[in-house]
Amino acid sequence: MEGIDVDAPGTTQLLMGNEAIARGALEAGLGFTAQYPGTPSSEILSALAAVAKKMNFHAEWSVNEIVAVEAAAGASFAGIPALSAMKQNGVNVASDFLVNLGMTGSGSGGLVLVTGDDPSAISSSNEEDSRWICKWMDMPLLEPSTAQEAKDMTRWAFEVSRIVENACFVRETTRLAHTRGKVVLGDLPKERKTAYFPDVWNMCNPTKSQFTSGPFGILHHKLHERLKKIVPVFEDSEFNEYVGPEKPELLVITSGVCSLYCMEAVTLLGAEDRIGVFKLGTTWPLPEKLLRTQLERTQTILFAEEIDAFTEGNVMELAASLWADLKPITFLGKRSGHIPSWGAVSTDMMATTMAGILNVEYSSAGRTAAYDEGLSTAAKMVPPRAINLCPGCPHRGTYWSIKNALTIDGRHGLVAGDIGCYSLGFIGAGFFQERTMHCMGAGIGVANGLGNLREFGFDQPVLALAGDSTFYHACIPAMVNGVYNRSNFIFVIVDNSATAMTGFQPHPGVGRAATGEPAPIVDMEALCRALGARVEVCDPFDIERTTSMLLSLMADEGGGARVLIMRRICELVRARRDKSRPYTMRVNPDLCAGDACGCNRLCIRLFGCPGLIWDQETGRAQIDEAICTGCGLCADICPQKAIEREAA
Amino acid sequence: MKEPAKEPLNLIIGGVGGQGNVLMSLLVGRALVARGYVASVGDTYGVSQRGGPVASHIRISKDRSYGPLIPRGHADIIVTLEPVEALRLLAELGNPGTMIIANSRPVYPPDVSSGKATYPELKDLFGALGEYSAKSTLVHATEAALELGDPIYTNIIMLGALLGADVVPLDREAMVEVLADRFKGPALERNKVALDKGFDLVQQP
Numbered sequence: 001m002e003g004i005d006v007d008a009p010g011t012t013q014l015l016m017g018n019e020a021i022a023r024g025a026l027e028a029g030l031g032f033t034a035q036y037p038g039t040p041s042s043e044i045l046s047a048l049a050a051v052a053k054k055m056n057f058h059a060e061w062s063v064n065e066i067v068a069v070e071a072a073a074g075a076s077f078a079g080i081p082a083l084s085a086m087k088q089n090g091v092n093v094a095s096d097f098l099v100n101l102g103m104t105g106s107g108s109g110g111l112v113l114v115t116g117d118d119p120s121a122i123s124s125s126n127e128e129d130s131r132w133i134c135k136w137m138d139m140p141l142l143e144p145s146t147a148q149e150a151k152d153m154t155r156w157a158f159e160v161s162r163i164v165e166n167a168c169f170v171r172e173t174t175r176l177a178h179t180r181g182k183v184v185l186g187d188l189p190k191e192r193k194t195a196y197f198p199d200v201w202n203m204c205n206p207t208k209s210q211f212t213s214g215p216f217g218i219l220h221h222k223l224h225e226r227l228k229k230i231v232p233v234f235e236d237s238e239f240n241e242y243v244g245p246e247k248p249e250l251l252v253i254t255s256g257v258c259s260l261y262c263m264e265a266v267t268l269l270g271a272e273d274r275i276g277v278f279k280l281g282t283t284w285p286l287p288e289k290l291l292r293t294q295l296e297r298t299q300t301i302l303f304a305e306e307i308d309a310f311t312e313g314n315v316m317e318l319a320a321s322l323w324a325d326l327k328p329i330t331f332l333g334k335r336s337g338h339i340p341s342w343g344a345v346s347t348d349m350m351a352t353t354m355a356g357i358l359n360v361e362y363s364s365a366g367r368t369a370a371y372d373e374g375l376s377t378a379a380k381m382v383p384p385r386a387i388n389l390c391p392g393c394p395h396r397g398t399y400w401s402i403k404n405a406l407t408i409d410g411r412h413g414l415v416a417g418d419i420g421c422y423s424l425g426f427i428g429a430g431f432f433q434e435r436t437m438h439c440m441g442a443g444i445g446v447a448n449g450l451g452n453l454r455e456f457g458f459d460q461p462v463l464a465l466a467g468d469s470t471f472y473h474a475c476i477p478a479m480v481n482g483v484y485n486r487s488n489f490i491f492v493i494v495d496n497s498a499t500a501m502t503g504f505q506p507h508p509g510v511g512r513a514a515t516g517e518p519a520p521i522v523d524m525e526a527l528c529r530a531l532g533a534r535v536e537v538c539d540p541f542d543i544e545r546t547t548s549m550l551l552s553l554m555a556d557e558g559g560g561a562r563v564l565i566m567r568r569i570c571e572l573v574r575a576r577r578d579k580s581r582p583y584t585m586r587v588n589p590d591l592c593a594g595d596a597c598g599c600n601r602l603c604i605r606l607f608g609c610p611g612l613i614w615d616q617e618t619g620r621a622q623i624d625e626a627i628c629t630g631c632g633l634c635a636d637i638c639p640q641k642a643i644e645r646e647a648a
Numbered sequence: 649m650k651e652p653a654k655e656p657l658n659l660i661i662g663g664v665g666g667q668g669n670v671l672m673s674l675l676v677g678r679a680l681v682a683r684g685y686v687a688s689v690g691d692t693y694g695v696s697q698r699g700g701p702v703a704s705h706i707r708i709s710k711d712r713s714y715g716p717l718i719p720r721g722h723a724d725i726i727v728t729l730e731p732v733e734a735l736r737l738l739a740e741l742g743n744p745g746t747m748i749i750a751n752s753r754p755v756y757p758p759d760v761s762s763g764k765a766t767y768p769e770l771k772d773l774f775g776a777l778g779e780y781s782a783k784s785t786l787v788h789a790t791e792a793a794l795e796l797g798d799p800i801y802t803n804i805i806m807l808g809a810l811l812g813a814d815v816v817p818l819d820r821e822a823m824v825e826v827l828a829d830r831f832k833g834p835a836l837e838r839n840k841v842a843l844d845k846g847f848d849l850v851q852q853p
Contacts, residue, residue, distance in 0.1 A: 002678070002829055014674075014681040014689070122693075146713050147688075179690040179716035180674065182681050260715035268719065347719040364721025366743040371780065378776035379739035381768035382732050385664065385701050385757040605762045610699050613761040624756075626799065 005051040009187040017176040018043035018085075020147040020183050021114055024154030025083045026051075029189040031109065032058045032075035034068035036473065037502035038087030039123035040177035041116030045085060046503065049514035056192075061505050061514040064440075064473040065090035069113065070097050073167070076107035077211055078195040081158050085114035089439060091130040093474075098167065102137040102223050103213035105165035109193070110158035113139075114170045116177050119306045119344035123174075123501075125419055125437060127342060129308035134169050134284045138227040141169045141284035142239070143255040147181030153239060153281065155186065163233065164226045171283075173306045175257045175344065227285055234282035235290050242294065244276025250357055251297050252277045254304040255311055258345045262304050265351035269362060275354060283311055288318055295319055295326055302357065303333030306345050332357065388429045391611040392571035392629030395422045397540035398494055399430040400607065400637065402463065404543070405550035406433075413461030413554065415492075416450065418443040418475075420467040421501045422494050429608060434465070441466070441474025444491055448478055451487035451561070461554045462489040469499040469507040471524055482561030483531050490553045490562045491533075493524060494540070496570040504573055528563045535563040541633050571629055581630025583645040585611070585623045591642035594619040599639050607637050652685075652708050652817045658718040659816060662703035662737050663729030664755045665693060668803035672727075673704030675807065675830070679822045680708055690716030699758070701733055708816065727810050729802060730755045731786070732768065734777055746781045749809050749850065751802060753790035785813065787849050793842065801842040808846020820847065 002013065004023040015023060022044050025033065033052075035045035045059060052059035058075070062068035065086045072082035086094065094113075115131075118124040134141040140160050144150040154170055161168040198209045213219065234240070243263065244251070252275060254262045259279035266275045278294045295301070295315075303312035312333040319329060334341040338353050348364075355362035389396050399422075406413040417425055417434030418441065425434030436446050447464035466475050471493050479491060499505040506512040508522035528535045536553065538546040546566070553562050595601070603612045603621050611628030612621055621642070632645040661676070663669040673689045680687035690705040707714040723741035727749045728734040734750040742748075752770075759765040777784040787809045793801040804827075811820060820843065827839050 012681055014677045014687065148713075175690060175716040179688055180677050181688040181713065182686050257715060260713060264715050264719070346717060347715050351719070364719065364743065366745055367721045371744055375739050375742070375776075375780045378780060379735055381772060381776070382736045382739070383757050383760050383765035383767055385699060386759055387700055388758055390699070601762060604758070605764075608758060608762075610758050613756060614763065 003051070004047050005055060006185065007188050009185055011185055013183050013185060014180050015147050015151070015183045016043060016178060016180045017147050017150045017172055018178070019047045020151040020181070021085070021154045021170065021172070022047040023183065023185065024151040025112065026055070026188055027151070027186045028110070028155045028158040029081050029193065030057055030083055031080035031193060032072060032082040033084065034060045034062045034071040035085050036062050036065045036068055036090060037499050037505040038090050038116070039502055040118055040174040041085045041087050041114060041172070042502045042505065043177070044114060045514065046505070053515050053517070059514050061507065063508060065093040066097050069094040073097070073101055073106055073111055075195070076109040076111040078109065078197045079107060080109040080193055080195050082109055083112045083114065085116065087124065088115060088117045088128040088130040089124070089126070091115050091133055092439070095133060098133060098139070099137050100213040102139065102166055103216060103219040104211040105226065106161055106167050107211070108162065110161040111167045112154060112157040112161055112170060113167045114154070114172065117171060117173050117307060119173050125423065125439065127307060129310060131171055131283065131310045132308070135314070138223050139167050139169055140164055140227065140230050140282070141171060143171050143281060143283050144176065145256050145259045145279060145281070147176070147179065147183050149239065149281065150176060151183050151186070160230055160233070164230050166223070166226060171256070173256055231285055231287060234285065234287040237282050237287070239281025240279065240287060240290055242276060242278045245273055246297070248276035248298050249274045250276070250300050250302060250354065251294060252302045252304055252354070253280060253294065253311065253315060254278070255280045255283050256306060258304040258306055261345055261347040261350045264347045265354055268347070268351050269355055269358070269360060271354065271358060271360070274358060280311060284314070286314055286318055291315060291318055292322060295322065295329065299327055300330050300357065301332065302338060302353065303331070304339060304345060304350055307342070309334035309341065387424065387427070388608060388610055389421065389424055390571055391609050391627050392575075392631035393421070394496055394540040394566065394568035394571065395425070395430065395494055396607070396609060397543060397633050398492065398546070398566045399425055399433050401540070401543050401546035401550060402433050402492070403431045405547045405554070406461065408547070408551060409461060409554050411460050413463060415463045415465050416443040416446040418464075418466035418470050420470055422465060422467060425465070431606070440470050441478060444475050444478040444482065444489070447489035447491070448482050448485070448487045451482065451489035452485065454488070463492055464489055465492040465494060467500070468493060468495040468497065468509050468524065472508050472522065476527070479528065479533070479561060480531060483533055486560050488558070488560060490550070490564055493563065493565045495524065495565050495567045498570045498573050500570045500572065504570065525565055533561050533563050534559055535565065537565045537567055540566045540568045541631065543636050571631065575629060581648045583630040583632040584648045585628050585630055585632065585634070586644050586646070587621045587623055588642045588644050589618060589620050591640050592620045593640055597640060603634055603638055603643065607634060609634055652710070653815070654724065655709060656712070656714050657708040657816065658723050659706040659708065659725045659727070660703055660718065660723050660737050660741060661706065661727050662701070662733045664733065665700045665702045667729040667755070668800070669702055669704060669729055672803045672807050673706055675823065675826050676706055676816070676818070678826045678829070679818050682825065683818065683822055685709065685817065686711055686713055688714060688716055692717070701736060703737055725749070725815050727806060729789070729806055731770070731773055735773060738777065738780060742781060744780070744782065747813070747815055748777050748781045748784040749806070749813055750777065750784070750786055751789040751806055752786045753788070785850060787846065789846065789849070792845050792849060796838070796842060796845065801838070804839050804842040805846035805849070808843040809850035811843070812847035812850035
């Protein structure tokens with residue numbers, strides 16, 4: 001039996017870190033979960049939503065992270081165990097609520113927040129360590145290192161939250177979130193809670209019946225006091241573990257998946273008798289007594305953690321407060337330059353760093369210099385595989401029309417971009433059209449400013465571009481602002497009816513809830529019209545009409561905030577639904593002039609759909625049958641009309 | 649089924665996004681855990697939904713949790729659904745003792761089509777794979793899948809080839825059990841045929 005809802009305590013499953021977190025929440029009696037998709041944490045809600053109906057709890061894709069966290073907190077106020085997961089950027093979005101929640105406290109249900117940080121920004125617009133919010137707002141922080149710990153810590157986090165009456169954070173990084181590991185299941189609770197918002201005013205403990213962030217003087221003090229209650233619990237936690245000799249030459253203090261890298265590096269170096277590894281699972285607040293015993297072990301300490309020197313700085317602060325009692329210690333880590341302050345950590349990095357500190361050799365298994373040199377020369381024949389928009393992607397059509405329209409307009413117009421698959425507009429896949437990219441909703445925000453510079457002679461057309469899910473998440477206030485303050489921009493909404501980048505999760509525009517049940521549709525077109533904006537709708541695959549529509553919108557001087565909805569379903573979603581191709585495509589070899597055309601392989605080099613390939617033998621373009629989705633778009637871009645579509 | 653040759657045994661399953669290597673590794677991981685091993689399966693990929701290099705790192709141990717990624721030079725077995733990806737992974741993670749099992753059918757990157765890059769001659773590619781590994785076996789899995797009626801079976805054929813090579817502590821029965829958890833009825837039967845096809849292909853000289 002596979003699945004996070006299997007009621008068989010003691011049995012094992014292979015679960016992804018995210019699934020293990022979901023399972024841990026179920027074991028804690030989860031009643032409410034709300035989330036906005038974001039890599040690497042999306043699968044937590046996907047897994048929970050899949051069993052929510054059957055297990056009778058609430059699971060929703062919320063419109064954004066602050067609403068999700070507020071909703072989950074609301075459930076906790078009424079006594080229902082609640083969880084909200086997000087990626088690092090989501091913590092930023094939710095932060096204003098969280099700094100207030102610290103004052104009011106969370107409810108008796110317990111509130112667990114999961115943050116999925118993305119070292120090396122594998123699928124993110126930025127790299128960021130979200131753990132700081134826990135120190136900032138006195139929230140306890142747990143960092144699992146394996147799928148098993150992800151489950152066990154999440155389950156425990158609800159208890160921690162109830163003790164400190166504040167949200168408890170569980171921090172995962174990409175490698176934990178997306179790695180499957182062996183998990184021994186625990187029991188699922190059988191009793192069911194009743195939701196009730198306490199209405200009895202109790203002067204002795206007002207937070208029980210009121211969750212208001214004032215009077216701050218008292219509440220801020222109480223917040224600090226509440227956090228202290230968890231320290232003795234953390235001192236005894238089984239999630240903190242030391243492995244190594246009593247007095248090691250080098251002590252490594254580590255957390256999360258880095259602890260596995262460190263343990264393996266010690267094995268690879270055969271240095272078990274020289275290096276000790278202290279894995280800290282409860283990273284904030286620090287279990288100070290336990291850490292003091294670690295600090296007393298040695299005089300050389302190396303920190304290994306992903307992204308910022310968070311624990312490194314915290315432990316050094318602690319050491320400073322104990323300086324009179326400790327022997328001198330050399331601290332090594334990100335501050336000393338032994339570990340980079342950016343990017344993911346690896347076993348190789350740890351083994352190399354430890355070898356350098358101990359002054360021993362480390363070389364990869366059996367790889368001699370001669371082998372390395374020969375293989376790296378041979379590997380030069382491996383061609384790169386550049387990232388690209390998918391074959392049949394509607395965004396390719398949208399960017400093609402934007403590029404054409406801005407070129408014809410000639411005033412050096414630009415696109416302020418946003419976060420989604422269409423972010424690839426900043427590279428060749430989107431013809432380098434995206435000129436700004438920050439957080440979700442930032443494109444239209446930046447356009448608000450650029451669109452109000454008339455007094456300074458600014459006449460470049462300003463386009464903001466965002467996806468449908470991003471529109472609901474973060475663009476509506478900026479759209480209202482643009483109308484109200486008469487900013488001059490065109491807001492292009494690339495509506496592909498899905499949160500495509502993160503795995504096709506539904507949103508308020510698609511008519512389906514997280515659980516798969518029907519949901520009301522929030523009509524973005526009607527919403528924008530209600531704001532008083534001019535709203536047009538085009539098909540990204542109709543290049544001619546889209547280009548002339550963009551030119552017409554740009555010519556509408558003083559048109560204020562205008563909206564162009566580019567509507568076509570994500571090709572991956574369509575292909576799954578229809579299981580067929582709209583067209584059969586072919587390149588007519590009599591019409592394709594090859595390199596003699598003068599187009600410089602426009603369809604392949606510039607348009608760049610992966611379904612178009614170059615036939616080296618005939619020197620002509622060709623359709624790759626295995627990759628082409630039959631969307632038909634490329635037929636409209638060939639100057640020779642050599643690409644032909646035939647209804648399939 | 650034999651004991652893992654070393655501790656940990658490090659297996660890579662690679663390919664190009666969309667080829668089905670993630671499902672392959674999930675099945676291998678589940679079968680290993682069902683047989684009592686501590687296994688972890690870490691997927692690596694870029695931001696592209698389709699077309700980028702994808703590799704799953706599988707770490708097989710009797711009793712210990714290892715990090716999600718195989719350290720440089722420590723891959724024992726590399727299985728790929730695309731031949732040039734085998735060399736890409738060997739260069740990063742292989743050593744002279746690594747065993748390679750690769751599907752022989754290339755998937756050309758867009759940069760090759762546009763003329764910005766070239767795909768190596770297959771004889772050069774296969775030569776390099778042989779020279780820098782202990783053993784390199786090519787499997788015509790895509791062709792075999794097309795014979796079965798759909799290229800979608802390529803990954804299960806390669807899974808059969810991995811079992812047939814007898815380098816992981818799993819037998820046919822273990823894999824059929826996890827396939828039966830995933831597929832039912834005629835789909836299960838077709839996947840069993842694909843599994844056996846791969847098993848036979850790798851054992852032919």
